[in-house]
Amino acid sequence: xxxxxxxxxxxxxxxxxxxxxxxxxxxxxxxxxxxxxxxxxxxxxxxxxxxxxxxxxxxxxxxxxxxxxxxxxxxxxxxxxxxxxxxxxxxxxxxxxxxxxxxxxxxxxxxxxxxxxxxxxxxxxxxxxxxxxxxxxxxxxxxxxxxxxxxxxxxxxxxxxxxxxxxxxxxxxxxxxxxxxxxxxxxxxxxxxxxxxxxxxxxxxxxxxxxxxxxxxxxxxxxxxxxxxxxxxxxxxxxxxxxxxxxxxxxxxxxxxxxxxxxxxxxxxxxxxxxxxxxxxxxxxxxxxxxxxxxxxxxxxxxxxxxxxxxxxxxxxxxxxxxxxxxxxxxxxxxxxxxxxxxxxxxxxxxxxxxxxxxxxxxxxxxx
Amino acid sequence: xxxxxxxxxxxxxxxxxxxxxxxxxxxxxxxxxxxxxxxxxxxxxxxxxxxxxxxxxxxxxxxxxxxxxxxxxxxxxxxxxxxxxxxxxxxxxxxxxxxxxxxxxxxxxxxxxxxxxxxxxxxxxxxxxxxxxxxxxxxxxxxxxxxxxxxxxxxxxxxxxxxxxxxxxxxxxxxxxxxxxxxxxxxxxxxxxxxxxxxxxxxxxxxxxxxxxxxxxxxxxxxxxxxxxxxxxxxxxxxxxxxxxxxxxxxxxxxxxxxxxxxxxxxxxxxxxxxxxxxxxxxxxxxxxxxxxxxxxxxxxxxxxxxxxxxxxxxxxxxxxxxxxxxxxxxxxxxxxxxxxxxxxxxxxxxxxxxxxxxxxxxxxxxx
DNA sequence: GCACTTTGGCAACAGCGTTGCGAAAGTGGA
DNA sequence: TCCACTTTCGCAACGCTGTTGCCAAAGTGC
Numbered sequence: 001x002x003x004x005x006x007x008x009x010x011x012x013x014x015x016x017x018x019x020x021x022x023x024x025x026x027x028x029x030x031x032x033x034x035x036x037x038x039x040x041x042x043x044x045x046x047x048x049x050x051x052x053x054x055x056x057x058x059x060x061x062x063x064x065x066x067x068x069x070x071x072x073x074x075x076x077x078x079x080x081x082x083x084x085x086x087x088x089x090x091x092x093x094x095x096x097x098x099x100x101x102x103x104x105x106x107x108x109x110x111x112x113x114x115x116x117x118x119x120x121x122x123x124x125x126x127x128x129x130x131x132x133x134x135x136x137x138x139x140x141x142x143x144x145x146x147x148x149x150x151x152x153x154x155x156x157x158x159x160x161x162x163x164x165x166x167x168x169x170x171x172x173x174x175x176x177x178x179x180x181x182x183x184x185x186x187x188x189x190x191x192x193x194x195x196x197x198x199x200x201x202x203x204x205x206x207x208x209x210x211x212x213x214x215x216x217x218x219x220x221x222x223x224x225x226x227x228x229x230x231x232x233x234x235x236x237x238x239x240x241x242x243x244x245x246x247x248x249x250x251x252x253x254x255x256x257x258x259x260x261x262x263x264x265x266x267x268x269x270x271x272x273x274x275x276x277x278x279x280x281x282x283x284x285x286x287x288x289x290x291x292x293x294x295x296x297x298x299x300x301x302x303x304x305x306x307x308x309x310x311x312x313x314x315x316x317x318x319x320x321x322x323x324x325x326x327x328x329x330x331x332x333x334x335x336x337x338x339x340x341x342x343x344x345x346x347x348x349x350x351x352x353x354x355x356x357x358x359x360x361x362x363x364x365x366x367x368x
Numbered sequence: 369x370x371x372x373x374x375x376x377x378x379x380x381x382x383x384x385x386x387x388x389x390x391x392x393x394x395x396x397x398x399x400x401x402x403x404x405x406x407x408x409x410x411x412x413x414x415x416x417x418x419x420x421x422x423x424x425x426x427x428x429x430x431x432x433x434x435x436x437x438x439x440x441x442x443x444x445x446x447x448x449x450x451x452x453x454x455x456x457x458x459x460x461x462x463x464x465x466x467x468x469x470x471x472x473x474x475x476x477x478x479x480x481x482x483x484x485x486x487x488x489x490x491x492x493x494x495x496x497x498x499x500x501x502x503x504x505x506x507x508x509x510x511x512x513x514x515x516x517x518x519x520x521x522x523x524x525x526x527x528x529x530x531x532x533x534x535x536x537x538x539x540x541x542x543x544x545x546x547x548x549x550x551x552x553x554x555x556x557x558x559x560x561x562x563x564x565x566x567x568x569x570x571x572x573x574x575x576x577x578x579x580x581x582x583x584x585x586x587x588x589x590x591x592x593x594x595x596x597x598x599x600x601x602x603x604x605x606x607x608x609x610x611x612x613x614x615x616x617x618x619x620x621x622x623x624x625x626x627x628x629x630x631x632x633x634x635x636x637x638x639x640x641x642x643x644x645x646x647x648x649x650x651x652x653x654x655x656x657x658x659x660x661x662x663x664x665x666x667x668x669x670x671x672x673x674x675x676x677x678x679x680x681x682x683x684x685x686x687x688x689x690x691x692x693x694x695x696x697x698x699x700x701x702x703x704x705x706x707x708x709x710x711x712x713x714x715x716x717x718x719x720x721x722x723x724x725x726x727x728x729x730x731x732x733x734x735x736x
Numbered sequence: 737g738c739a740c741t742t743t744g745g746c747a748a749c750a751g752c753g754t755t756g757c758g759a760a761a762g763t764g765g766a
Numbered sequence: 767t768c769c770a771c772t773t774t775c776g777c778a779a780c781g782c783t784g785t786t787g788c789c790a791a792a793g794t795g796c
Contacts, residue, residue: 010601010732011413013381014784015752022380022753040775047380053753055775072762077649078773079761215607227664235600238666239583240703246664248699250656251463252621253637261698267622288618293612296595296661298606305580330629335608364378382753383783390784408744421784423744446742447792 010181020047024364026057030086031363032211033112037070045146046263066090066110086110091362092146094139097167097199098157100124100173100223103134106348107142110356110362112209114348116142124157125174128185136189143192152193154357156202156222158349163241165195195357197237200244204228205235206345206353207303209360216301217293218343220244221286221316223306226265231297234366249289271361277302279312281317290320292325294338305343313342372677390636392732394425396456398435399479399731404735405438407449414558426452434478452550459730460514462507463723465567466525466583468492468591471502474716475510476723478730480577482512482716492525493542494554504557511560520561521723524570524718531609534564564727567718568612572596573603574713574721575671577728584669585661586615586656586711589676589684591634599665602734617657647680653686658688659695660704673711678679681710 004178013021014159029046029062040058044051056139062084072084088111099105101123105114122133135155145152152206155357166183170233187194197205204218208230218228225247247267255264256272266289271281302320305360309316321340328337345352361367370508397406399413401432408426412419427433430452432505438453444680454481465472469491475484486506492499507521529540533549553561565573572586593615596605614634615630623632624640635656641650660669670688677684691707696705713720729735 008394008416009414010391010393012417012421014385014421014782015386015750016784018381018383018783019387025380027765028378046377048376049382050754051775052755053382054378059776075772076761077763077771079775081774100439146591162752229664231599231604236665237669239775240666242374243664243666245666245699248663248695249660251619251621253623253653253656255621262695273712285621288621290616292660293664295616296597296611297604298608298611300607326517327616327630331613380753383781384753386752386783409742418785419744420786425785427745443793444742445740445794447744449743 011278021364022047022053022055022059024362026087027056027061027066028363028365030061030084034111037083037085038085041074041081043084062143070291085256088113090149091151091354091359092143092149092152093358094137094143094146094153095351095353095357096135096153096155097122097202097351097354098122098131098135098155099199099350100158103138104348105135105138105142106351106355107145108352108359110358110359112206112352112356112359114193114352115350116145118142120237124171125176125310126182127176132185132189132345135186139190145188151362152195152358153186153190153193154197154202155186156197156199156354156357158199158226160242160245161196163195163197163201163237166194169194169242174285186269193358197354197357198226198228198244198359200226200228200362201235201237202228202353202357203305203343203345203350204230204353205356205365206349207343208233208235209353209356209365210344212301212303213299214300216299217246217290217297217301218289218303218305219286220306221270221304222306225270225286227293229297231299246289246293248293251285251289251292278331279315280319284314284323286316287320287323288363290340291324293322295327295331299338302338303343304340305345305349308344309342319340379520379700389732390421391425391429391508392414392730392735393631394422394709395429395434395454396457396731396733397464398429398452401477403453405451405453407441407451409449416436422518432458435653442478449679456481458517459727461510461517461519461723461726462514462521463570463719464503464507464521464523464720465570465719465722466492466499466503466523467718468488468526471506472716472719473503473506473510474718474719474723475513476727478727480574480720480724480727485714485716485719493544493546494540495670496548500553500557502552503721507558511558518560519730520563520726521554521558522553522563522570523721524567524618524722524725525564526567526594526709528568528610528613529564531565531569531605534562537610538597551638554578561726565722565725566594566612568594568596569603569605570596570721571673571711571713572598573724573728574717574720575711576601576603577721577731577733578712580669580671582668583665585614585658585665586673586676587658587670589638589654590674593638593654595661597665597667606616614661617660619657619660619698633648639662648687651684652691654684655667655688655691657709662692663695663699667706670706671710671711672708673713673717677710678714684711704709 044054063244072080088109091110103122105257138367160169166178171177183196216230227246248265252264257270258265271284325337412422440448456477459478471490474482528537536545536548539545549563583599595612595614616633620632626633627637636655638650693705
């Protein structure tokens, strides 16, 4: 019931839409309850629906194979509550992470658990045919393990792109991909639904689904510097799905030139500091830009990831946290500073998040 | 049906919720159609509900006095469509703009049309009692003109505050307001619902309701520099309703000190340039920070307002647009640069937006 | 004047969550 | 061992939603 559905403005809600919304909501609560499960009455409390409505919804979900009973809780003086859990095998998705020099693909179940993985070297600049062949081969191999429960394939890769239409804009450093309709090309060859997104957005989605609540920014420092934003539990992609251009935020007017053409971008300052071996300065620069972002959007959390960060996490986490703490102290914040943490997921986080591009909609994420 | 309702996570939807959502949606389309009105079949297309459902909804709205028939369209070969319109007098709200030296209050009807206005000098530092007295007096006077159709009073003022609880944090320059529960104090004395928000958020809401579609940033340059963000048609207030801290974005590492304690904030750079009489440099600095924001969030539009800007709009609009155009060109954007315009509404925009804090929820804005 | 098109209300309907109620399945005291 | 009590949860009836089938109303155009 939000105001941003589809392209034609907010839309009306009829009974089938209401039904699928509530079913997805219950399914999401089953998922986030994990292996411990959750009782019908708890579901009723959380959804603010009546227990009887929850009973009907869970009965349908059990009939369709998405949920199952899983034991009982201890009695509190009456009939003990029946515990329900998600059936993870009811759905799978393949997540593909296309990096500059490597293809990493995972097969994940509804729970997000990785049940299959493949890694092969890859040259993103080797041309569309070669890359498409590799994706079709690896995704196909993994997907066969899921049978008919395979929902589709999610692909995450660097650089600006059109998430809605699945068309690449500029994969930084590989101009030959400019304008390539990756989603449709892959969907035609795989015969499956395909969703394409930026690597940073996929990683952020994966973190949100994995349990990071509220609003946060995932900052990725590797070959370049980018961000994935989650605002109110939803990945913010912006009007033309180009949000997250964090690296080319100018924080030093008339500073050193950046390959992008601007002067004083965070990315060039941060990477230059790294080349000098000055990790402290790189972290400070990153912290200042993170503080700009945090003040502008009032987020709950900053998560750091990417090869450069995972190589030496502590100085970055502390350096960024110090800047945020100093700003919060100076501005007399009523609440503590925004916490900074290392992103979980590691090197496989982007591929797992890519799988979530297909899995998350099952739980009502990002579909209204 | 979004995932950010209330405090306890996303909630289920039952039939009453579905009904009020669809009714609000139809009411919103009636409002945005303006005096020309809109036909039932057009409403059905826009809402994606069936014509019969729209007929039932509009019949209820007419019964309740919110909608009325207003003539017919020309025939296209069959029975001509009946045109429906909003009845603006069915609801009113008072909007109060508390500025440092002035109180401005308006009475607006459902259409947003101002049907009453009052302006009195005010010293925000004169103490809570004096300010509350003034608000109660002016809002009461205006509100009596609306009778029982008065929905409540919206109050907009500068400085960080807690929008959800209606408690002020720090009204910049007036520490005596720190922690003051403005909403509850006013609601008790007025006997009406009261909503409190930052002046920039109110102005942004007013612009969104007035017809600015999609996502945009409203940048306000007056005594200070702040922003109101509208993302996907909704005012973005952030986790602790503190979003929009645009003025203390650092764009010059180790730059000149700002009263806030940081160095190189846009606000201090921009205001210093204005004091030197260098409007061009002020506009360039504003433009760089606006470009940072536009790249990060991928917004559709930048709107400029505030006393300093309305005093000399052209150099600012052009200066900011130039920076955005230069960045878009250098980054090889596939679409044109983000347009920059002067915000409509002028000096009364904040007060009108404050009234919309009560009116907009009638049309389903920001309530899920 | 008649055939046709288009609008929009009436009535019956399927399906949603809700309410009323009772069976099932425990606890705990006599 | 029995019985009163508590708590869970499904069945059945219900109210209300949007949907479908149908037809009267109100125009156009030959």
